[in-house]
Amino acid sequence: xxxxxxxxxxxxxxxxxxxxxxxxxxxxxxxxxxxxxxxxxxxxxxxxxxxxxxxxxxxxxxxxxxxxxxxxxxxxxxxxxxxxxxxxxxxxxxxxxxxxxxxxxxxxxxxxxxxxxxxxxxxxxxxxxxxxxxxxxxxxxxxxxxxxxxxxxxxxxxxxxxxxxxxxxxxxxxxxxxxxxxxxxxxxxxxxxxxxxxxxxxxxxxxxxxxxxxxxxxxxxxxxxxxxxxxxxxxxxxxxxxxxxxxxxxxxxxxxxxxxxxxxxxxxxxxxxxxxxxxxxxxxxxxxxxxxxxxxxxxxxxxxxxxxxxxxxxxxxxxxxxxxxxxxxxxxxxxxxxxxxxxxxxxxxxxxxxxxxxxxxxxxxxxxxxxxxxxxxxxxxxxxxxxxxxxxxx
Ligand code: CA
Numbered sequence: 001x002x003x004x005x006x007x008x009x010x011x012x013x014x015x016x017x018x019x020x021x022x023x024x025x026x027x028x029x030x031x032x033x034x035x036x037x038x039x040x041x042x043x044x045x046x047x048x049x050x051x052x053x054x055x056x057x058x059x060x061x062x063x064x065x066x067x068x069x070x071x072x073x074x075x076x077x078x079x080x081x082x083x084x085x086x087x088x089x090x091x092x093x094x095x096x097x098x099x100x101x102x103x104x105x106x107x108x109x110x111x112x113x114x115x116x117x118x119x120x121x122x123x124x125x126x127x128x129x130x131x132x133x134x135x136x137x138x139x140x141x142x143x144x145x146x147x148x149x150x151x152x153x154x155x156x157x158x159x160x161x162x163x164x165x166x167x168x169x170x171x172x173x174x175x176x177x178x179x180x181x182x183x184x185x186x187x188x189x190x191x192x193x194x195x196x197x198x199x200x201x202x203x204x205x206x207x208x209x210x211x212x213x214x215x216x217x218x219x220x221x222x223x224x225x226x227x228x229x230x231x232x233x234x235x236x237x238x239x240x241x242x243x244x245x246x247x248x249x250x251x252x253x254x255x256x257x258x259x260x261x262x263x264x265x266x267x268x269x270x271x272x273x274x275x276x277x278x279x280x281x282x283x284x285x286x287x288x289x290x291x292x293x294x295x296x297x298x299x300x301x302x303x304x305x306x307x308x309x310x311x312x313x314x315x316x317x318x319x320x321x322x323x324x325x326x327x328x329x330x331x332x333x334x335x336x337x338x339x340x341x342x343x344x345x346x347x348x349x350x351x352x353x354x355x356x357x358x359x360x361x362x363x364x365x366x367x368x369x370x371x372x373x374x375x376x377x378x379x380x381x382x383x384x385x386x387x388x389x390x391x392x393x394x
Contacts (some may be wrong), residue, residue, distance in 0.1 A: 009062065009113075009246030010106070013037060013218025015225040019197055020233030027195050027238040028052035028099075030059050034066035034106040038238050040125045042169065042277040043097030047088075051099040051171050054087065055080045061101055066106040070180050070262070073105050073116045077170070077178045081120075084171025098169035098275060102137055102193050104242065104278060106183065113247075115191075117181040122277075124199060126207070127183075128190040130253035133208040136181060142274055158200055164277040173277055179261045185247030191216070194224070196277075197237030202230040217241035245253040260285045317342035 017022065026041035026048035039055040040272040041048030062076035080101065088097050100121025107114045117125055119137040122144070126135050138144065142165035157163060170176060187242045190211060198207070202224065210227055214220035230238040240267040 010242055011217055011245055012133075012240065012389065013216065013221040014238075014240040015218075016223040016238040017225045017229060017233070017236070019236050020229055022236055024049065025236045026052055027197070027236040028056040029193075029238050029240050030056050030103070031240050032060065032064055032282040035059055035099060035103065035107075036191075036240050036242050037103035038193045038240055039099045039101045039170075039198075040121065040123050040236070040238070040277070041097065041099040042166075042275065043088075044093065045093055047094040048099065050087065050094055051084045051097040054084050055099050055101045055170055058083060059101075059105075063103075063105045066084045066108050067116060068109050068198070069107065070116050070118075070182060073103070073107075073118050074178045074180060075119065077101060077103070077118050078176060079178040081170040085174055088171055093281065096172075100166065100195070100277075102190060104193060107115055110111050113185050115183045115185065117183065119179045120176055120244055122166050123193070126192040126194075126204075127257065128192065128208065128211050129186065129188065129250055129257065131208075131212065132253065133192075133204055133211065134257050135204070136183075136257070139166075140179075141166050155203070158203065158309040163196075163200060165274045166277050167274055169275050169277075181261060183257075185243060185244050187247045188250055189244040191240075191242040191244075192220075192224070193240040193242070195236060195238045197233075197235035198224055198228050198239055200235060201231035201233065201237070204265035211241075217243050240335045291297050323356070 010033070012031050014029050016025060016029055018028050024045075024046060025182065026046070028039045028049075030037040030039065037056060037059050039052035041050070042050030043051060058080035059076055062079065063073060067073045067076075067383075084097060086092050100123040102119045102121070102123040102125045103117070104125060105116045105118070107116045117136060119125065120140065122139040122141040123137075124135060124139065125137045126133055128134075141163070143152065143160045143163045145167070146152045146160070147154055147157050152160060168177065192207065192211065194282075202210075206227065207224065210223045211220050214223045218241075220241045225237050225241045
C-alpha cells in the first residue's frame, strides 16, 4: 500500500488581493498540507471567479490527500477543465469562462516523497534554491512566444499591451494539454505559486529580494502581494509560498535545476488558441460581450493580418502578370509584323529580353501567384521562342 505522509515536511502561507484597479477578485488559491495551487479566472460577470473556484475545488477534492502518480494529478486537472467547459456551455452567463492553473501536489509512492507540478496558462511556479530564484513553469501566453522567438525581451513582455493573451487555459476547449514536472523534496527549497498580477508588477529580482527578506512563508506571501499593489496593483494578485523543511541536501548552487517539462495530451489532437484574459473583465455593458470574446479568442486577428497582407501582394502580382502578358502580346504582334517585313536579328533580341524579364518576375512570386497564371505566362512567352529560331536562323 502507498504510504502517504501524515505530517508532510512543508510549511506554507498564502495571500490574495483584488488589487488597486479591479472591483472583483477572480483569482482562487489552494493551500492545504498536500496540495497547493493558484487559479486566475477569466470571463465576464464573475464567470472568471466561477471558473477559478471550480479548478480550486476540484483539486482540493481529488488531490487533498496527495497523489500516487503524476497521472492522478493530470486526471484532476482534466476533470476541472471538463467541469468548467461544461459549466460554460450550460449557462450562457458563463460562456467563455476559463482559468489558468498552476499547482503543486505531494506525490507519495512506495514511501518516497516527491512533488508534482502541473501548469496550464500564465500563472507561474518558481523555486528559490540557494538564494537563486528560478522559474519552473513556462507561460502559455502570446508574449512568452514573442520572448521565446526573440521578438521582445522579458522586460518588454511585462508591459506589452497584449500580455493578457493566454494560449492555454482550463475550460476553453473540451481537451487540455497539461505541462507537468516531478521534483524531489530538497531541503530549503521555497516554492512560489502566483498569478500574473504579481509578475506583471514585480520583476524576478525583486521577487527574490522579498523572499529573502521574509523568513516565514506567510510573511513572504503577504509581502509579495503588498509589493504588487505598491507597483500599481493593476490586476488581482495571488501568491502561495511553500517551504520544504525536510529532504535531500541541495545540490551545489551552480547546478541548474532539472526542469524539463512533460506534456500530457489526453491522447487527442489539440490546438492552442489565444484567449484574451481581460476580454471578460471589463465592467458594465461590455462585460457580457467580453465573455463571448474570451471564448472566441483573439488569434484570428494575427492570422487575419498575415492573410490580408498576402492577399494584397498576390493581387498586385496577379495584375503585374496580366500586364506582362499584355506587353508580351503587343511585342509579339509587333515581332510578327516586323518579321513579315524581313528584319529577323533585332527582333529576336527584343523578344528574348522581354521573355526573360517576364519569367524572372513570375519565378520570384511563384509561391503566391496562382499556378494557372504562371502557366499562361510561360505559354505565351514560349510561343515566340519556338518561332524565333526559324527567323533568326534565316
Ligand atoms: Ca490575472
